[in-house]
Amino acid sequence: MNKVLVAAALGLGFAYFASLPAQAEPKPYTVHNGNKVDADTYKGFALYRNWCARCHGTFGQGLAGPDLTVSLNKITYEEFMNTVAEGKAGQLGMMPAWKANPTVMQGRDNIYSYLKARADGVLDAVKPEK
Numbered sequence: 167m168n169k170v171l172v173a174a175a176l177g178l179g180f181a182y183f184a185s186l187p188a189q190a191e192p193k194p195y196t197v198h199n200g201n202k203v204d205a206d207t208y209k210g211f212a213l214y215r216n217w218c219a220r221c222h223g224t225f226g227q228g229l230a231g232p233d234l235t236v237s238l239n240k241i242t243y244e245e246f247m248n249t250v251a252e253g254k255a256g257q258l259g260m261m262p263a264w265k266a267n268p269t270v271m272q273g274r275d276n277i278y279s280y281l282k283a284r285a286d287g288v289l290d291a292v293k294p295e296k
């Protein structure tokens with residue numbers, strides 16, 4: 167395969183991935199003893215820490231960006247998924263769009279599970295464990 171074909175195949179793969187509909191419902195999370203979480207919620211925390219924490223605080227409590235443990239009790243799952251994909255420019259500043267980042271896009275539902283567990287008050291502001 168020549169280089170052009172490889173690039174085309176990669177492009178198609180990405181287009182296919184980007185066209186997958188987001189899951190309509192949030193995944194259930196489980197938390198025991200304030201910090202023991204299921205594997206997907208843990209993945210959500212790891213993604214959150216890598217991509218979101220610098221603006222939203224180590225455990226979602228807010229920093230330059232808003233406190234997401236409050237936000238997730240106000241916005242719907244769908245609004246969360248859309249805001250992460252499209253970004254948001256508001257009074258607080260600029261939330262970047264993540265739609266070109268497959269790692270974040272694929273893990274959005276897990277990030278939601280992590281933040282929802284924080285917002286529901288069942289997961290403490292401590293490093294979660296599996």
Ligand code: HEC
Pocket residue numbers: 214217218219220221222230231232234237240241246249250254255256257258259260261262264270277
């Ligand atoms: C460069 C800083 C920055 C990064 C990185 C960032 N955000 Fe934001 N985010 C913001 C700002 C600033 C806002 C508020 C925009 C406004 O409304 O003024 C925001 C808003 C949001 C909102 C909407 C909150 C609400 O109450 O409406 C959600 C949800 C959100 N961010 C999730 C995330 C997630 C998930 C990530 C990681 C994938 C992330 N953000 C990464 C800066 C950031």
